[in-house]
Amino acid sequence: MRKTTVVSLLLSTALSLAAVNVASADDKVVKIGALSDQSGLYADLAGPGSTLAAQMAVEDSGLTGKGWKIDVISGDHQNKPDVGTSIARQWFDVDKVDVIVDVPNSGVALAVNNVVKEKNGVYINSGAATSDLTNAQCSPNTVHWTYDTYMLAHATGQALVKAGGDTWFFLTADYAFGKALERDTTAVVLANGGKVVGGAKHPLNTSDFSSFLLQAQSSGAKVIGLANAGGDTTNSIKQAAEFGITKGGQKLAALLLFLTDVKAIGLETAQGLNFTETFYWDMNDQTRAFSKRFAERMKNGAPPTMVQAGVYAGLMHYFKALDALGGNPHDGLKVVDKMKSIPTDDPLFGKGSIEPNGRAIHNAYLFEVKKPSESKGPWDLYKLVGTVPGDQAFTPLSESTCALLKK
Secondary structure, three states, X not given: OHHHHHHHHHHHHHHHHHHHHHHHHHOOXXXXXXXXXXXXXXXXXXXXXXXXXXXXXXXXXXXXXXXXXXXXXXXXXXXXXXXXXXXXXXXXXXXOOOEEEEOOOHHHHHHHHHHHHHHOOEEEEOOOOOHHHHOOOOOOOEEEOOOOHHHHHHHHHHHHHHOOOOEEEEEEEOOHHHHHHHHXXXXXXXXXXXXXXXXXXXXXXXXXXXXXXXXXXXXXXXXXXXXXOOHHHHHHHHHHHHOOOOOOOOEEEEOOOOHHHHHHHOHHHHOOOEEEEXXXXXXXXXXXXXXXXHHHXXXXXXXXXXXXXXXXXXXXXXXXXHHHHOOOOOOHHHHHHHHHHOOEEEOOOEEEEEOOOOEEEOOEEEEEEOOHHXXXXXXXXXXXXXXXXXXXXXXXHHHOOOHHHHO
């Protein structure tokens, strides 16, 4: 009887030690889910390039050399909130994903935001624009990295109003992103003495903008604000050129414009457009070095957009937090708290910080599209007009409606 008890005790101890070893191993196992539009109107500015950026962050993190096992998987949300949430739940419940990145399309982003909070994961959003992610719908599990509608409105919108564009007509994508961008830009226009004389909302992924552009043209507004993105922006700008809108004296405000958009439009049509981004591949030696490595692995040879750069930079900061914690990546609240406690510093966005509401703070830049005669290469498309310091580019905490700030 005594021998049986001793054997049982030894077996129990061995099993316990095995369980501890497994748990310890699991503490350094991380799975990243790159959730994006892989084949639709946002695929070029995010999509496969964002997945590549995530993989490059893993390779550059140095964590695999310290015993971490890190995998990247990808999913296509098809710009549908229900599809996005379904994938997110599958990832957390079955695939044991720890962090979701990218997620362009604000409607999908806000829906996934709720799932990540429920599952206590980590959410580093670089693709969606809505400032609600760090305001009314903020979450302790979310970091909003690259840009948002507040930044776009205050940088581009304010500059245009001060330059004399004091009457506006909005051409708006009819979903969360477009509505948020129109809302935030309207506030800036009114605050600077301008007025909004009209607007039209269009469905996502519209091919024919003629009726909307005719409304904008007949409004007499000095500025036509394009509160859309990706293929919708390129189509509306190309068709506006066909209607002779800019030649008639009205100015187009591309409130959200990406490198891939300018490439698709062409310098002949896009030249002179002013817009705001937080990253450009040709800013300095560090951005050029990363972009060269990135472009060599892209099928089309394109350098990264600011969304793809944001995936890389956000994950690099996430990995710093994991390294500081020494393991246990599965408690999202703990990881995000650590991310907020460490100053941000990466080769693509420079030095910054993460606010208590999850907003990543870094500089924003006013750009102008070059004339064809000024461009020295296929991706030499921007010239820098001005810099907006990070503490001026994003929503001040005193104006944020995030409930986390009340604690």
